[in-house]
Amino acid sequence: MATLQDVSQCVLEGDLDGIKDLVQDLINEGVDPILIINEGLIGGMNIVAPLFKSGEMFVPEVMESADTMNEGMKLVKPLITDEDVPSKGKIIIGTVNGDLHDIGKNLLVMMLESRGYTVIDLGVDVKEEAFTKAVIEHQPNIVGMSSLLTTTMMKIESTIKQLIADGVRDQVKIIVGGAPVTQEFADDVGADGYSDDASTAVELCDRMMEEQCKLQELGV
Numbered sequence: 424m425a426t427l428q429d430v431s432q433c434v435l436e437g438d439l440d441g442i443k444d445l446v447q448d449l450i451n452e453g454v455d456p457i458l459i460i461n462e463g464l465i466g467g468m469n470i471v472a473p474l475f476k477s478g479e480m481f482v483p484e485v486m487e488s489a490d491t492m493n494e495g496m497k498l499v500k501p502l503i504t505d506e507d508v509p510s511k512g513k514i515i516i517g518t519v520n521g522d523l524h525d526i527g528k529n530l531l532v533m534m535l536e537s538r539g540y541t542v543i544d545l546g547v548d549v550k551e552e553a554f555t556k557a558v559i560e561h562q563p564n565i566v567g568m569s570s571l572l573t574t575t576m577m578k579i580e581s582t583i584k585q586l587i588a589d590g591v592r593d594q595v596k597i598i599v600g601g602a603p604v605t606q607e608f609a610d611d612v613g614a615d616g617y618s619d620d621a622s623t624a625v626e627l628c629d630r631m632m633e634e635q636c637k638l639q640e641l642g643v
């Protein structure tokens with residue numbers, strides 16, 4: 424008989440073929456789909472995240488694990504409604520204007536989704552105005568910007584300036600990252616947070632969401 428632990432192990436190993444049978448077995452056994460997601464699939468990614476952070480797992484392996492989790496999700500998702508799994512928060516993310524690098528951003532998207540966030544991925548080469556448009560349309564809690572080139576780093580600053588000019592800056596927290604980006608740069612351009620890897624970025628978002636909840640409780 425398949426177990427939830429088998430599912431998380433399968434995600435950890437990035438076993439794309441194995442996950443379908445395992446998840447289907449659990450569904451057939453009548454296991455609650457929410458348990459399959461939280462303890463099996465996301466449970467597996469929860470093991471992956473610290474291993475990636477400590478350098479025991481590398482980017483291609485993390486991608487395989489995330490793909491495996493998503494493959495399992497495809498089977499379970501039709502069995503649940505949106506209300507069953509409350510989202511932790513909504514995050515808009517994109518690689519800034521002029522920059523086509525998206526491997527790190529995509530990794531971050533997968534990590535955030537696997538930890539329960541709703542992510543709207545704007546893709547690459549995202550113009551300043553497109554960030555504003557997305558904020559107005561989707562009303563996210565957090566906006567993430569990625570830049571991998573020293574030449575496009577300043578587009579993070581121009582995007583923040585655009586958000587200010589369009590009057591939406593204060594509605595969101597802004598996080599920034601990418602190889603050339605530093606904490607000092609993030610502070611200089613007025614971002615709210617910086618992280619140099621996807622796992623820490625998820626922790627950063629968790630902290631930001633907790634703060635927002637506390638402020639809401641206080642009525643601020």
Ligand code: B12
Nearest residue numbers: 522523524525526527567568569572573600601602620621
């Ligand atoms: C793969 C790659 C490419 C691929 C991109 C494919 C793709 N789909 O992304 C291709 C071949 C297209 C490419 C093109 C170019 N590249 Co390139 N590329 C790279 C390379 C080798 C790896 C980048 C990568 O994916 N790293 C792996 C990921 C996982 O790491 P990461 O992106 O840093 O992301 C992590 C963190 O930074 C963080 N993070 C990332 N984004 C965000 C966002 C937020 C909000 C947060 C919180 C965290 C966060 O979390 C991620 C996961 O842990 C780097 C070298 C390097 N060491 O970085 C050069 C590099 C970035 N490229 C470089 C250059 C010069 C170019 C080109 C200009 C080359 C050319 N002459 O055409 C073009 C530019 C195209 C463009 N307009 O964007 C230079 C940049 C130099 C500089 N000082 O600016 C580098 C550093 C190579 C070098 N040493 O010269 N490139």
